[in-house]
Amino acid sequence: MTGSFLVTVAICAAMTICVRALPIVFLAGVRLPAFAMASSPPPS
Amino acid sequence: MPERNMTRQGGRSAFTEGVIACGPTILGYWSIGFASGAIGAVSGFSVPEIVLLAAFLYAGSAQFLFYSLWAAGAGPAAVALAVLLVNIRYLLMSSYLARFFSGSSMMQKFASGVLLTDETFGVAAQHAGRYGALPFRWMLGLNVAAYANWIVANVVGAMFAAVIPAGISHGLGFSLTAMFIGLLALNYFGSAQKRLEIVAMVVSAAAVLGTMGFLDVNVSILIATALAATICATALQMQARRGRTA
Numbered sequence: 001m002t003g004s005f006l007v008t009v010a011i012c013a014a015m016t017i018c019v020r021a022l023p024i025v026f027l028a029g030v031r032l033p034a035f036a037m038a039s040s041p042p043p044s
Numbered sequence: 045m046p047e048r049n050m051t052r053q054g055g056r057s058a059f060t061e062g063v064i065a066c067g068p069t070i071l072g073y074w075s076i077g078f079a080s081g082a083i084g085a086v087s088g089f090s091v092p093e094i095v096l097l098a099a100f101l102y103a104g105s106a107q108f109l110f111y112s113l114w115a116a117g118a119g120p121a122a123v124a125l126a127v128l129l130v131n132i133r134y135l136l137m138s139s140y141l142a143r144f145f146s147g148s149s150m151m152q153k154f155a156s157g158v159l160l161t162d163e164t165f166g167v168a169a170q171h172a173g174r175y176g177a178l179p180f181r182w183m184l185g186l187n188v189a190a191y192a193n194w195i196v197a198n199v200v201g202a203m204f205a206a207v208i209p210a211g212i213s214h215g216l217g218f219s220l221t222a223m224f225i226g227l228l229a230l231n232y233f234g235s236a237q238k239r240l241e242i243v244a245m246v247v248s249a250a251a252v253l254g255t256m257g258f259l260d261v262n263v264s265i266l267i268a269t270a271l272a273a274t275i276c277a278t279a280l281q282m283q284a285r286r287g288r289t290a
Binding site for chain 2: 010011024029
């Protein structure tokens, strides 16, 4: 297991975590326009 | 309603309910994880490397891409960019689910998002559509069950790569497509807006077919998702407006 392999895995993992988790972290509780919320009922 | 009681059925905890909800997708995780581990081993990766990738990338398509690019001698920047392109769809899934975590702590939001996959998104979106909520413990049960099965399937695939014919291990990759067809069918039959579901399917399929000749297939999928979502949201708005004026 080489250093460049570990660095590449770390970069890929960091990017994957960003696209997976950050929208939930930053958009939860944010009031989105009504248009964007049209497809589902509001959470109870 | 308190969160802990939201999904309790027959005395089971929300976590257990989440684990049970993962059940229909387990076979998919096993077949794709097995194929992923086997292809990694066939491509020359060691078992610890395959486990590392499965644990930190935790995405079948990205792992397949990583193996093929790395084995072909691609550099870290090229591999990272390709993985980002393949995984960028999670932005849409995570953004959709965000509204159901408004009452959660920062740690709960992060923990729920960091283990999001196409399959757990499908199951969570169904649950959210039915109950209007995604309790953290339920989501944790779903995510942990999926994650554990994925890692074990990768390890087993890597260890058995030497004894299974290459044709079979490569053919298992189709199970990903088969599983999504199943999730789509489940969504359709459980939907109260079947005509809208058909519109979404036809528009997105047409958009992918129309753009995949000159665009990367991952970009095509993003365009198809945005287009189908916009058309369906507009149709819903118009329907609601007509209902108010009638």
